[in-house]
Amino acid sequence: MWYCGTVVQAMVHTFIEWCEAHGINLSPEKNFTLSYDTTIPRQAGLSGSSAICCAALNCLLRHYNVHDDVCPIQQRPNIVLEAEKKLGITAGLQDRVIQAGHACSPNMIPLHLSGRIAY
Numbered sequence: 170m171w172y173c174g175t176v177v178q179a180m181v182h183t184f185i186e187w188c189e190a191h192g193i194n195l196s197p198e199k200n201f202t203l204s205y206d207t208t209i210p211r212q213a214g215l216s217g218s219s220a221i222c223c224a225a226l227n228c229l230l231r232h233y234n235v236h237d238d239v240c241p242i243q244q245r246p247n248i249v250l251e252a253e254k255k256l257g258i259t260a261g262l263q264d265r266v267i268q269a270g271h272a273c274s275p276n277m278i279p280l281h282l283s284g285r286i287a288y
Contacts (some may be wrong), residue, residue: 174255176218177203180225183252193235201232218258222249 181203188195202223209217227251230240238246 176207176221177225178250179255180222180249181229181254183248183255184226184229186231187240187248187251188235191239193239195233197227197254199233201228209286218256219249219251222252226252 185195188209205215205221205224207221209220223245229235
């Protein structure tokens with residue numbers, strides 16, 4: 170387990186490992202600063218860490234021009250989950266799938282629901 174740092178640092182570390190494993194060379198000349206602000210309370214069970222990791226991953230993918238054909242949306246929840254595991258965060262894929270985007274796309278989840286939502 171990787172205990173030092175924040176969820177953003179864990180995500181950066183995991184992203185670098187993922188790129189190395191997939192033969193993606195990251196340009197060392199492309200420096201970046203990655204920061205966030207959130208109103209989600211810590212340890213409230215609201216998936217704040219996974220939301221931050223997903224946002225960080227999307228920023229890294231865009232910054233390094235890693236496109237959807239190289240890192241499909243379907244793989245991103247697993248990358249985020251791996252980053253959270255490094256920090257000892259117990260989690261499943263459910264929130265990460267939604268946060269990674271396009272979770273309600275027909276090609277992502279072959280499930281059709283009917284009904285209505287009351288507000």
